[in-house]
Amino acid sequence: MLSNQEVAEELLGKFGDQVFDFEEPYGLLTVSTTREEIIPVISFLQEHKHYQVIFLTDLTGIHYPDVPGKEFMVVYHLHSLVHNFRIRIKVSLSGADLHIPTLTPLFAAANWMERETYDFFGIIFDGHPNLIRILNIEEMDYFPMRKEHALEDATRNDKTDALFGR
Amino acid sequence: MADIELLPHNVPTNTELPELVEDLTTLNLGPTHPATHGIFQNILKMDGEKIVSGEQTIGYIHRAFEKIAERRPFYQITTLTDRMNYCSSPINNFGWHMTVEKLLGVEVPKRAQYIRVIMMELARITDHIICNSILGVDTGAFTGFLYVMQKREEVYEIYEEVCGARLTTNMGRVGGMERDLSSTAIRKIHEFIKSFPPVLRELEKLLNRNRIFMDRTINVGPISLERALSYGFTGPNLRAAGLDYDVRVMNPYSSYEDFDFIIPVGQNGDTYDRYMVRNEEMWQSLKIVEQAINNLPEGPYYADAPEYYLPPKNEVYRNMEALIYHFKIVMGEIDAPIGEVYHAVEGGNGELGFYLISDGGRAPYRLHFRRPSFIYYQAYPEMCKGSTLSDAILTMSSLNVIAGELDA
Numbered sequence A: 001m002l003s004n005q006e007v008a009e010e011l012l013g014k015f016g017d018q019v020f021d022f023e024e025p026y027g028l029l030t031v032s033t034t035r036e037e038i039i040p041v042i043s044f045l046q047e048h049k050h051y052q053v054i055f056l057t058d059l060t061g062i063h064y065p066d067v068p069g070k071e072f073m074v075v076y077h078l079h080s081l082v083h084n085f086r087i088r089i090k091v092s093l094s095g096a097d098l099h100i101p102t103l104t105p106l107f108a109a110a111n112w113m114e115r116e117t118y119d120f121f122g123i124i125f126d127g128h129p130n131l132i133r134i135l136n137i138e139e140m141d142y143f144p145m146r147k148e149h150a151l152e153d154a155t156r157n158d159k160t161d162a163l164f165g166r
Numbered sequence B: 001m002a003d004i005e006l007l008p009h010n011v012p013t014n015t016e017l018p019e020l021v022e023d024l025t026t027l028n029l030g031p032t033h034p035a036t037h038g039i040f041q042n043i044l045k046m047d048g049e050k051i052v053s054g055e056q057t058i059g060y061i062h063r064a065f066e067k068i069a070e071r072r073p074f075y076q077i078t079t080l081t082d083r084m085n086y087c088s089s090p091i092n093n094f095g096w097h098m099t100v101e102k103l104l105g106v107e108v109p110k111r112a113q114y115i116r117v118i119m120m121e122l123a124r125i126t127d128h129i130i131c132n133s134i135l136g137v138d139t140g141a142f143t144g145f146l147y148v149m150q151k152r153e154e155v156y157e158i159y160e161e162v163c164g165a166r167l168t169t170n171m172g173r174v175g176g177m178e179r180d181l182s183s184t185a186i187r188k189i190h191e192f193i194k195s196f197p198p199v200l201r202e203l204e205k206l207l208n209r210n211r212i213f214m215d216r217t218i219n220v221g222p223i224s225l226e227r228a229l230s231y232g233f234t235g236p237n238l239r240a241a242g243l244d245y246d247v248r249v250m251n252p253y254s255s256y257e258d259f260d261f262i263i264p265v266g267q268n269g270d271t272y273d274r275y276m277v278r279n280e281e282m283w284q285s286l287k288i289v290e291q292a293i294n295n296l297p298e299g300p301y302y303a304d305a306p307e308y309y310l311p312p313k314n315e316v317y318r319n320m321e322a323l324i325y326h327f328k329i330v331m332g333e334i335d336a337p338i339g340e341v342y343h344a345v346e347g348g349n350g351e352l353g354f355y356l357i358s359d360g361g362r363a364p365y366r367l368h369f370r371r372p373s374f375i376y377y378q379a380y381p382e383m384c385k386g387s388t389l390s391d392a393i394l395t396m397s398s399l400n401v402i403a404g405e406l407d408a
Helices: A004-018 A038-047 A110-121 B065-071 B078-082 B089-104 B110-139 B142-163 B183-207 B211-217 B225-230 B235-241 B271-294 B320-330 B372-377 B389-399 B403-407
Strands: A019-023 A029-033 A055-063 A072-080 A085-093 A099-101 A124-126 B025-029 B041-047 B050-057 B338-347 B350-359 B366-370
Touching: A004 A019, A004 A029, A004 A038, A029 A038, A038 A072, A038 A085, A038 A099, A055 A110, A055 B350, A055 B366, A072 B350, A085 A099, A110 A124, A110 B372, B025 B389, B041 B389, B050 B389, B065 B078, B065 B366, B078 B089, B089 B110, B089 B338, B089 B350, B110 B142, B110 B183, B110 B211, B110 B271, B110 B389, B142 B183, B183 B271, B211 B271, B211 B389, B225 B235, B235 B271, B235 B350, B271 B389, B350 B372, B372 B403
Parallel strands: A029 A085, A099 A124
Antiparallel strands: A019 A029, A055 A072, A072 A085, B025 B041, B041 B050, B338 B350, B350 B366
């Protein structure tokens, strides 16, 4: 079994201040890094003789419109099947420059996950072999999971919080 | 779990592909072809009858569940999870409820956990029934399908007894079950445990050592363990490739550590191995159901968390406390804690994960489903490269790609 402390110290020793914001929400080690370092961090974990984090569980994006300079976030969930150890890695991106290196050379699974993230949020994965929309039609000219697209008709006012005393 | 050793595989590599010839046939397999469930489009490039390459178009049943979930209180998202893997709805329901319980810190009593285990394993049985019998239909054996569909009907009757619905179950609540198991439901579960093995044996007799079936499935659509791990395979398809990764054993949830069962592991990662792994999993699931129903603990069937547990309707009309909390929950006046949680359950065909980010409001700020089918299907062209069209159909059947889960 690996402890979160052990992995966090190893990452700090290897990457210094390029990894930051260590957290443990519900026992899952969460690390933030920059987009320049994301591929080295993940390949370091993948090639580590002892950790063997060889499984990409999930890759997704989040939109935080209220955080200036860090409007978008890409979240990676990785899993070491040998030690049953999960790690979550986050990368913040600014809305003006939505580029991040692709993970497809390391994991074949990243291909469609990145396409889905591009489809929903418009995050561009540099070096992806086939970055086109996957679930929506090609002709769409907006990215539906961004928060500015309301789910319902914006002219409706029968569900406002004021009516419920909130 | 033992260390992963990549065993040498006797999987034939498809290196004997022809050189790229000029006149490849482009064949559109799907989306209206019956074998593609009406929603997957495969554009295959064929040289004679060999498949050279393939491209897929998906998204024909995309319903934007992740977007809809951003407007809904937690208890209403259950209805969305039902419609993802519609062959095993209870697993999705309870997976979602467990995620929310993890976020809220609610401890579910033992009895509710056991009832959940029973329902989840019955759901797994139905999921595998459909996958294996449809695989038989795709090879031309319609009989086995008719044998086991009757048993699926019995499972649906059990669901009906427990929650009132059959296919989209909406079973359970955040913090426990909606209602206790009735005596009729318990009787029906016991009857099912007795009556299911003979039928499953009939299906095994029909297919397992059948010359035609074996010729059609052995070494069809193989995938090596390295590629399967790289593609993110989980569940029966990864176990068929030779790795005993099961969420129920690795990260036990809902009291799975109390039960005694084994994980079947295949060897070659081909269609026959996937079939056999699912077949053995049905026996193991039946074993778990039997243990759970025989050792069903006494006690409450919902957690002592009135702020989060939606009270049953008949309580609401009689009990003032229940009425107040019901109103508060439905109106979304009770806020969730701020945090993010990832929880995975062993779904019908792999690791079904829920990544939930809460900003303290009544609805999730962001909810992402890690859907196993979505991850399987991108490996499909690689798996059927070099095989014939009829083998490609079998490969798709044995992957058990469920349309609703693929597109969410």
